[in-house]
Amino acid sequence: MASLIETKVLSFGANGDGLVLIKDKPAYIPETVPGDTLRLRYDDSRHVELIDILAPSPDRSPLSVPFSGVAVAARCRPPPVRPCWTGRSGWFSMP
DSSP states (O other), rough: OEEEEEEEOOOTTTTTEEEEEEETEEEEETTTTTTTTEEEOOOOTEEEEEEEEEEEOTTTTTTSSSSSSSHHHHHOOOOEEEEEEOOOEEEEEOO
């Protein structure tokens, strides 16, 4: 049977998810930051679902939550490097 709980995010987990304690056991909630007050639904099988952020953390900013997906991977990729022949001195990389 599912239950509702209101709790506060304590810290970040290893993957950047918010860490909360439910019945003294850790649960990781994506897209939350320490200080957020949450309403969660959980069941006996330890499935946890975020229902609402009741009070956002004062530390929350538009960039607080890590990005995911292909668009971010493309932004984080270094610019391509073109090899160039310099003649006598050999090869070097040129942006």
